[in-house]
Amino acid sequence: MLNQIGNYSLYIALLSSILIIIQSPILLNRNNINVSGRIFSLISIQSLMIIISFIALIIAFIISDFSNETVYTNSHTSKPLFYKISGTWGNHEGSLLLWLLVLSIFLLIFTITSKNLSNKYRILTLFFQEIIIAGFLLFILFTSNPFMGLFPIPNEGTGLNPILQDPALAIHPPILYLGYVGTSIIFSSSLAALISGSVNKTWAKHIKNWVLVSWIFLSIGILLGSIWAYYELGWGGFWFWDPVENVSLMPWFCLTALFHTILILEKREMFHSWAVILSITTFSLSMSGTFLVRSGILNSIHTFANDPSRGVFILCFLFILITLSIFIYFFYQNKIKNNFTKTYIVSKETAVLVNNLFMMFFLSVVLIGTVYPIFLEVVNNDKISVGPPFYHKLIVPFLIPFLIFMAIGPNLNWIKDKINKINLQQLLFFILSIIISFIFLKRVGISYLFSLPLFIASIFLFLITIKDFSVKKTNLSQKISHFGFSLFILSVLVNGVLAKEYSSNMKVGDERKFLNKTIKFESLKVNESKNYQSLEANFKISDKNNSINLKPEVRVYDQPQTITSEADIKSTLYSDNFLVFNILKNDGFYNVRYQIKPFMIWIWISIILISFGGILSIVKKNG
Amino acid sequence: MKIKILVLTIFYLIGSFNLSYAANSEKVDQISKNLRCLICQGQSVYDSQSDFALSMKILIQNKIDEGKNDEQIYDFLKSKYGEWIVYDPEINKNTVLLWVLPLILFVFGGILILRKVSIK
Structure with missing residues (x-):
């Protein structure tokens, strides 16, 4: 039943797409016709149909309708409701339907919000957008249909990859x-x-x-x-x-x-x-x-x-x-x-x-870096890997001038500015960043030539973006985003330089020394959950003043059978304590990896700040 | 002459960056971070707990104990498993474009901008 609803509504959506594509060139030549007539209703019907099909799929997932192949291969009755719903887009077919849903809703919003723009521009936009929508509809209906039926109907699904839960x-x-x-x-x-x-x-x-x-x-x-x-x-x-x-x-x-x-x-x-x-x-x-x-x-x-x-x-x-x-x-x-x-x-x-x-x-x-290995393999069958060292080597040297430009650029005037405006204040900040970087790197004991300019540039940007909050010329959303970016770079750098890591094979009761801390493997217990069993360890990390307990887990999911390690992380403003453990083959021993990650939380906060600048810019303009 | 100096500085910087990248971590960790775990999906040997990765780490430790330097170890692994295993592709006739193309684009774009704007 749900399969039919989903299928038919997708076909109707495809039909609307074709109708719009055919009609747009005709409407284009009649200047007096307003888009908000027939085309608008077609777009509304299309969006409605796609929404219906998407809801049909969600319902199929919620009620575990295993006559639907997508539900059968990606869900299981024992899964919590939340993951049943999120399972809708946790697979190929469903995620494409989500793509399509967003496509059509965005187009609807575009049509509604662009009323005061020229008719020709609007119709043409609709035309191109409908080509994309039609393409996706064809793709979904003929190669990745989420509403394929299954008969006989299986009693139980095969489950969602636990790593996605x-x-x-x-x-x-x-x-x-x-x-x-x-x-x-x-x-x-x-x-x-x-x-x-x-x-x-x-x-x-x-x-x-x-x-x-x-x-x-x-x-x-x-x-x-x-x-x-x-x-x-x-x-x-x-x-x-x-x-x-x-x-x-x-x-x-x-x-x-x-x-x-x-x-x-x-x-x-x-x-x-x-x-x-x-x-x-x-x-x-x-x-x-x-x-x-x-x-x-x-x-x-x-x-x-x-x-x-x-x-x-x-x-x-x-x-x-x-x-x-x-x-x-x-x-x-x-x-x-x-x-x-x-x-x-x-x-x-x-x-x-x-x-x-x-x-x-x-x-x-x-x-x-991403596509070259693919081409190389096609051209002469050589397999190469392009990983972090490649990206770091090429990006980092360019990051230094980029950060400095980013500090100076936003303060320049339109059309023409005086060169001598790269002024005393900025110079002062620059000298200050040199001093800070030098002292910092000296203290943490890193004396390589390359980290110094990188730190100088990022601290310079950081200081300038803070100072810019006092300048009236530029707008607030830009200041927040740029400050967020400088905070991001700085946190990543500090995190990279100061992160500490310890890895060892331990069994229950073992104690290890790491820096000034003691890591103790206190206990291990088995928990039963709805759709997995877990092995929960209890580690005590203590130094002179205080101690924390970290409880990482190893989960064994039954549908499908998969083992995942769940790290336990304690975050503070200064640093994250991260601990994860894995089962080893030799009895009683577990591989334990403990990490101290300074300023981790600031990496997330800075990205939120960057995005917040953007949100503010939209709200301010429309408010 | 200027270009020569520029090129030399860039290479020097890249070289010293390699050093700083390798700082703080122990040798095995440092080498295994640059190796792909061949039986995993997109994980490094360092990050993986698979049998392959574990035996790989032991292998690297043994090579270090034998007194081999980084380059010798990488060469050994490459001859055994192919270029696929290292995340840091070396510059040879196959990969020269990979390394140089972004730089060419940057220079090209830079020239384009300089031609558009007037200096005075």
């Missing part, structure tokens, strides 16, 4: 998708603006909100994924330069660059083409991200479900969209106003260009 990961995909899918509106609207010749101030003003919304969701989505990896994967790291992580970072770089460019376009009517190119690139990266993750050609810890034949479909679809947009770009680019006003080297405009240059560089490092 986690609160952060339950909301991580929807948030990330909101970011990804937001870029589709940017893509469609930039093509529409290009064709209708309206790449200008008004467009910039309108699309800025969409850029911000996507950017905020993407930032928070990445944050959630990263927090999850930190406590669930059990390594104590938060970023592994894993291909699937990289794929979410790439559109982020692009969006950040785009946002800064859009600001210039809005204020100074410059960089029109560049803004369009960035819009197209951002969406292409989001789509390729989906392709890379879903096709299974990446070797990644995060690859949970994949199927190569689906990859081919997304690849073709992506190819068509990119070709289409390149064609449109070259065909219509002469419509772009080219009133290139003179830009002086010391100006805000140049500062944004420099920001873009660095963003594009970071993007290219991550992009090339």
Whole structure:
């Protein structure tokens, strides 16, 4: 029953898509017709149908309707309700339906909020957006249908990968998708603006909100994924330069660059083409991200479900969209106003260009690092791995000038600024950062040449962004985001330099000395939970003044049978105490890994600050 | 001449960064962090608790005890398991583009900006 509802509503949604695509060119030639007529009702019907199908799938998961193949392969009656619901998008079919849901709802919002813009621009945006929606509908209906029936109906499902049964990961995909899918509106609207010749101030003003919304969701989505990896994967790291992580970072770089460019376009009517190119690139990266993750050609810890034949479909679809947009770009680019006003080297405009240059560089490092191994394997069958050392070597040297530019750039004036304004105050801060870095590195005993400039640059940025709160010229949301970024870099650095780690094989009752602390393996007990058994250890970490207890677990899930290690983490403002243990083969011994991670919590807080700046900017403008 | 100095400084910086990257951690940890656990999905030998990773760590320890230096150990592992095992691809004719392409793009973009803006 639910399967039929889901299926039919998806077909109706596809039909609406086709109707809109056919009708748009006709409506385009009649200037007096308002979009909010027939097309609007079609879009509403489409969204409604997709919402119905999504709800049908959620209900199927909640009531464990095993006549549905997706539910059967991804759920189990013994699973807690929360994870039954989140299981809806914890698999390939369901997550694509979620993509589609967000696509159509975003389009509806776009249609409603763009009423005061030109008809041609709106219809064209709808047209491109509907092509994307139709593509996804076809993809879902013919390669990844979440409403496949099963007969005879099994009594029990096979369960959700336990590693995914986690609160952060339950909301991580929807948030990330909101970011990804937001870029589709940017893509469609930039093509529409290009064709209708309206790449200008008004467009910039309108699309800025969409850029911000996507950017905020993407930032928070990445944050959630990263927090999850930190406590669930059990390594104590938060970023592994894993291909699937990289794929979410790439559109982020692009969006950040785009946002800064859009600001210039809005204020100074410059960089029109560049803004369009960035819009197209951002969406292409989001789509390729989906392709890379879903096709299974990446070797990644995060690859949970994949199927190569689906990859081919997304690849073709992506190819068509990119070709289409390149064609449109070259065909219509002469419509772009080219009133290139003179830009002086010391100006805000140049500062944004420099920001873009660095963003594009970071993007290219991550992009090339992620896809190069795939190409190399195809071309001459050589398998290479590109991991953290590669990214660190290429990104870190460029981070130093980037941070310094970021400190100076926002304080520059539009059009032309005086060079001697790089003034005494800044010089003073710079000298201060040199002193602080020098003392700090001396105290922690690190004397390598390269860490010094990195610390100087990041402390310099940190001080400048704090000082900037007293300057009236720039707006508050920018100050918060930039301060958040400087805090982020600084926390990552301090965390990297001061993190301490101890690993040993222990059995119950053992005691180990580490730094000035004693780690005692006090006890071990077995707990029964609804859908897993757990082995809970109790460790006491004590130094002279105080002691804490950490209780990591090893869980044995029954459906499907999987063993996971759950780290126990005690966070304070200064540092995290992180402990994880694993079962070893020799009886009675457990591998114990204890880590002290200074300023860990500030990494999360700083990313929240960065996103908060964006939220504030939206609220302020509309409030 | 200027370019020569620039190139030398960059290489020097990258080199010294390698050193700092390797700081604080013990040799085995440091080497195993740069190795892919071949039977896992996207985990390093250091992070993995699989049999493969455990025996790998013992192997590295033995090599260190034999007095082998980092380079010799990496070379040994590469000859045994192939380039796939190291996370830090060396620069050779296969990987030169991987390392150089981002740098070329940066220089290209930089030139583009310098041509657009007027100095005075």
